[in-house]
Amino acid sequence: MNIVGIAACTAGIAHTYIAREKLVTAAQKAGHSIHIETQGTIGVQDEIPQKLIDQADVAVIAADVKVSGKDRFNHIRIIEIPTEVVIKSPNKFIKKVEELMQKGANA
Amino acid sequence: MDILNQEIMAVNLPATTKEEAINTLANLLKEKNYISDVASFEKDIYYRESLGQTGIGNYIAIPHGLSENALKNGVAIGKFSNEIAWETLDGKGVRIVCLFCVQAGDGRENDHLKMLAKLAGKLGNDEVVNKILKADTVSELKQAFA
Numbered sequence A: 001m002n003i004v005g006i007a008a009c010t011a012g013i014a015h016t017y018i019a020r021e022k023l024v025t026a027a028q029k030a031g032h033s034i035h036i037e038t039q040g041t042i043g044v045q046d047e048i049p050q051k052l053i054d055q056a057d058v059a060v061i062a063a064d065v066k067v068s069g070k071d072r073f074n075h076i077r078i079i080e081i082p083t084e085v086v087i088k089s090p091n092k093f094i095k096k097v098e099e100l101m102q103k104g105a106n107a
Numbered sequence B: 001m002d003i004l005n006q007e008i009m010a011v012n013l014p015a016t017t018k019e020e021a022i023n024t025l026a027n028l029l030k031e032k033n034y035i036s037d038v039a040s041f042e043k044d045i046y047y048r049e050s051l052g053q054t055g056i057g058n059y060i061a062i063p064h065g066l067s068e069n070a071l072k073n074g075v076a077i078g079k080f081s082n083e084i085a086w087e088t089l090d091g092k093g094v095r096i097v098c099l100f101c102v103q104a105g106d107g108r109e110n111d112h113l114k115m116l117a118k119l120a121g122k123l124g125n126d127e128v129v130n131k132i133l134k135a136d137t138v139s140e141l142k143q144a145f146a
Helices: A015-029 A050-055 A083-088 A090-103 B018-031 B038-051 B111-122 B126-134 B138-144
Strands: A002-008 A033-040 A043-045 A058-063 A077-081 B009-013 B055-057 B064-067 B074-084 B094-103
Touching (some): A015 A033, A015 A058, A015 A090, A033 A058, A058 A083, A058 A090, B018 B074, B038 B064, B126 B138
Parallel strands (some): A058 A077, B064 B094
Antiparallel strands (some): A033 A043, B074 B094
């Protein structure tokens, strides 16, 4: 799968970046391509290139606050989740994404 | 990583409660001139604590907050001799506390904050976490993040 997404937490200092690291590691381990943008106190980092958005199968938003630019994912399925969940069980979460995408069920 | 300063890192710290642990590290930050006042800095830390769990699992906690009281950005890292009860994602206690000290205000384009973000990201890496858990000295603790 080609996954794109955003990580953002309450303070925008730490959880955002831990969530990004966990998501990227878990997705790559499962054989997926992934690009996660962070929206923290320092602003946007690792902004998702348009090309990856066009190619993406699914968007994952790991956030505890409102993120900006969600409309970029209007053409694909969006899965939203609190940062705590991806920090706690990143592999389980990626598996869940796989299942959801296989089922093709609508959110 | 430049953001890591061994002066605000310590191992074999005694503490039985979360409050003691935070207080120990806040005092260390005060001693090294990272903050101007322990009590008001702690208030900002506990405000963030009230918003959600900072125990990220694997015996690590990352209390943090934006504080008007912070004179510079940094992270105090303490390894405690015994497990401390903490609100954590995996229900375990905490042995390593990374207390983020971040200046309030417009943080955009701030190099220190970018380094802190990078450091936080490393805490999401299992290999780094294993090294941190094994570290017995301050220098090993710093090396774990390299």
